[in-house]
Amino acid sequence: MRYPAILGDETIEDAITKAQGIAESVPDGTSVQRLISAAMKHNIHVVFGLIEAGKQPGIFYDTLVLAGPQGYIGSYRKVHLTLSENFIFRPGDNWPVFDMALGRVGLLICYDKSSPEGCRELTLSGAELLVIGSAWAANPGHGDRENNSAVRRYDLFDRVRALENSRWLISSNFVGELGGSNFIGFSQIVDPLGGIVVSSGLDQIGVVTAEIDICAGLAGALVAYGGPRLIRDRRADTYKVLNGSLPVVVDG
Structure with a gap:
């Protein structure tokens, strides 16, 4: 994912300038087309992130693209x-579910998984597999390694979102240092329980792989919950x- 977040001492203006320099249209952008072609060539499905350029100048979206053998x-x-992202991006307003031969897939990005409503909306719309692309960093000064508060949240959100919706979940996360932040990795596949x-x-x-039976996993969760x-x-x-029907009374 090409991700010009506001990191460290970077200003909003610098982040917007960076976004302008790397934003591409979907699906016609150069990098987008290159990855779509690679998915077709290797007969695989690929989910990748980028800064999407809107139709109007200066409008950007944080976007995931899904491509497969058919393009x-x-x-x-x-x-x-x-x-900070609100200074750069426009928010999306839709939760699409993609019906493919391997199953019905719903996509989320990073902070999306902090809210249960997104995964539930996708599940109730028929998604069987939830795929999350993230740039999730550690929280400095709040615990070391697995005990860091951000690491615990990342892992718990993955497992709880899969469990509460009885759905498969694939979580891919950036790893390494960028702009003074340490991104934690922890890419993983979680079953419906x-x-x-x-x-x-x-x-x-690195890359982690596993052979999973989507239908069997969903059926097992169905049995577990009667x-x-x-x-x-x-x-x-x-x-x-x-x-x-009632007003929201938290968060101001």
Whole structure:
């Protein structure tokens, strides 16, 4: 992911200038087309991130692109932006689910997984596999390595989002130092019961792979919960703040 975050002493103006220099259109951008061609050549599915240039000058989105053997499949624009990202990007406003031969896939970006509503929206829209692309850094001064508060959040969000939705989850994260921040790695595959199938571990550069049976995993979760609990047990009619019937009284 090409990610001009506001890091260290970088100013908002510098970050916007950087975004302008690397933003590309989707799916016609040079780098986008190159990766789409690679997916077709190698007969694989690829999810990759970039700064998307909007149709109007100066409009940018934090975007994931999904490509496969047949070419460009679709894209997702990050919905939940952090404080600094709001100075650079426009938020997305849609949660697309892509129906493919391997299963139905929903995409999220980094901070999106901090909110349960995104994964739940994708799940209720039919997603079987949730794929998250992240640039998630450690929180300096808040614990070492696996005990760092940001590392714990990253791992817990992955496992809980998979578990609470009974869905497979693939989480890919940037690793290494950039702009004074230490990005933690911890790319992993999580099963629908919240178990880690495979993980790159903390601060490790590399690729992790696993052969999974998407249908069998979903069926196992269905059995574990005694049936389709998200349809049977949810009480959307009682969630009055979520549906707008009552005002939100937190976060100012």
